Amino acid sequence: MFDFDPARFRPEDVERLAAQADDALGRLSASTEEMASLTATGEAADGLVKAAVDSSGRIKRIALNPRVMRMDSESLAEALIEAIGAAQDDARDRVQEMVAELMAATGLPAKVDTEAVLEKVDAIGDATRRRFDEHHDDLNEVRRTFP
Known part of the structure; x- marks a missing residue:
């Protein structure tokens, strides 16, 4: 994206580089807002346990189907851990995709x-x-x- 050659720099390049920087900042701002509003989900125990996390993996919501009350406490705990882990994995993957798309759009290496x-x-x-x-x-x- 930033095609800057100091050996061939001309005054009009400043305006072009400023426009490119503005575009990159706009994309970054949009991506930041999208990441901030991201909610990723995961489930376990055949959908009886569901979890939702934000882009940083913090738990936002846990939903338990009433039928989980038939589960023993260890199974329920494992299902909660599994659902939360799945949601966190989903959040990580989606954030990585967003970053890769942003990097590609700005011409920077994704990794x-x-x-x-x-x-x-x-x-x-x-x-x-x-x-x-x-x-x-x-x-x-x-x-x-x-x-």
Whole structure:
């Protein structure tokens, strides 16, 4: 989406890039609103136990068919866990789909290798610390030369 080439930058590119940024922000805003209003559902025990969660997986609603009262407490607990887990899985999958669609619409990669990014961030941090230590040593040397 953002086709920016600094070597061929022209003043009119600013307006085009601003329009592209506005479009991306509009899409992001719409996706954020859609995620905020998302309700995902899951069920267990042949539909006797139903759960609904929001986009972050927080439980919004649990519905129990009166026939669940015939279940023993352990079976009911397992059914609740299963229904909630299914709803959370549905929410996760739907949010991932929304993010992938948003990333594709903006021209950004849908998946990022977070481990590789973290390794690069660590490497940059290490290099920065080494440079800081070098400069610190240089400053100490300069201080020693002045009375």
